[in-house]
Amino acid sequence: MSAALQMTASSALLEVNNIEVVYNDVILVLRGLSLSVPQGKIVALLGANGAGKSTTLKAISGLLKTEEGAVTRGEIRFGGDRIDGIDPHVIVRRGIFQVMEGRRIISDMTCLENLRLGAFIRSDKEVTRDIEMVYSYFPRLKERTGLAGYLSGGEQQMLAIGRALMARPKLILMDEPSMGLSPLLVKEVFGIIRKLNEDLGITILLVEQNARMALSVASYGYVMEQGKVVLDGTAEALASNEDVKEFYLGGHGAERKSFRNLKSYKRRKRWL
Numbered sequence: 001m002s003a004a005l006q007m008t009a010s011s012a013l014l015e016v017n018n019i020e021v022v023y024n025d026v027i028l029v030l031r032g033l034s035l036s037v038p039q040g041k042i043v044a045l046l047g048a049n050g051a052g053k054s055t056t057l058k059a060i061s062g063l064l065k066t067e068e069g070a071v072t073r074g075e076i077r078f079g080g081d082r083i084d085g086i087d088p089h090v091i092v093r094r095g096i097f098q099v100m101e102g103r104r105i106i107s108d109m110t111c112l113e114n115l116r117l118g119a120f121i122r123s124d125k126e127v128t129r130d131i132e133m134v135y136s137y138f139p140r141l142k143e144r145t146g147l148a149g150y151l152s153g154g155e156q157q158m159l160a161i162g163r164a165l166m167a168r169p170k171l172i173l174m175d176e177p178s179m180g181l182s183p184l185l186v187k188e189v190f191g192i193i194r195k196l197n198e199d200l201g202i203t204i205l206l207v208e209q210n211a212r213m214a215l216s217v218a219s220y221g222y223v224m225e226q227g228k229v230v231l232d233g234t235a236e237a238l239a240s241n242e243d244v245k246e247f248y249l250g251g252h253g254a255e256r257k258s259f260r261n262l263k264s265y266k267r268r269k270r271w272l
Contacts, residue, residue: 012036013203014060014171019074019084021052021059021227023067029055031227032074037171042197042204044214044235046248047224053207054101056224057173060205061098062088078171093121095170101179101207103156105163107149111141114148114159118166127166134162137192154185161192171203178210186210190217211248215239223248 014037021030030052037043047053058064059071062083076084083091097118105114115134119127135142138158144151148159157177164172177193178186194217196202208214215221215235223231223244231243238244 011038013039013079014205015077016056016060017075017077019059019076020072021055021064021069022072023069029069029227030059033224033228034074035222035229035232037203037205038220040197040201040203041220042193042206042218044211044218044221045205045207045224046209046211046214046221046238046244048209051224052227053224054175055227057098057175057205057207059084060091061096061173062086062091063098089121092167092169095168096173097164097167097169097171098173099160099164099175099177101175103153103160105148105151105156105159108147110146111144111148111151111159114163115141115166118163121167130166130168134165137165137196138162153180154182154189157181157185157189158192161189161196165196165200165202169202171205173205173207175207176209177206178208178213186213193217211244212239 016033016035018032018034019030020028020032022028033052033056035043035045045053045056055064055069058067058069060076060083064070071084075082078094078096081094083094106117109117112131115131116127119130138161140155141159141162144155148156151159161177174193177189181189190213193204193206197204197217206214206218215238218235221232221235221238222229223238231238231241233241239249
């Protein structure tokens with residue numbers, strides 16, 4: 001665990017400590033992964049396809065068992081309590097809500113019905129007020145009275161985030177919110193993510209391949225490769241790191257002049 005991670009761990013809302021994840025009893029996906037998410041912050045989890053980012057979120061939200069996966073080593077703590085191994089609906093009730101990759105809205109339900117679905121764990125009388133709160137962040141959703149399947153990709157992403165807000169979560173896990181969106185919509189969605197964090201104080205763990213946008217809203221970040229964290233630091237430090245600029249921000253490192261014969265182990269060797 002890095003020094004920075006050790007400093008934030010004591011005040012962390014979420015702590016993932018040296019976990020391993022295995023699918024179908026044989027496929028090792030996460031290999032001793034550790035990370036920490038402080039209360040009220042946005043933390044970015046970066047990496048290429050297949051690095052294990054989505055698996056990390058599913059381990060936290062308890063969804064691994066739906067894909068024959070399991071945390072076989074280490075522990076996950078939320079608010080000081082251990083949550084690995086408990087059912088997903090219990091984790092939601094404790095305050096964690098995952099916005100899945102690909103939105104996963106219910107297409108044959110209306111926007112309003114999708115939002116009410118997000119509040120299924122609640123029995124209070126403030127659901128209607130919270131729906132209006134969601135509309136204040138996503139006014140387009142109030143205008144859309146038809147089935148959610150007819151929404152644009154950007155509107156569906158807004159609906160997915162709005163549905164998460166209806167659960168009044170303490171922590172939102174966001175999996176690739178920019179996927180399939182135009183650059184203009186990506187900027188709009190990330191602006192809303194920043195505003196939700198600032199206005200409502202919601203803690204966010206953000207999985208994203210658009211590293212530049214993720215680091216623009218996050219305070220801290222982790223870079224994953226092959227199931228483990230290979231680099232972590234403040235968003236500013238990662239954005240200025242030569243390896244991160246070269247491999248994730250579209251820049252050019254100080255040493256490399258060409259991407260010819262690029263091998264992932266070369267950057268892993270540099271980082272490790």
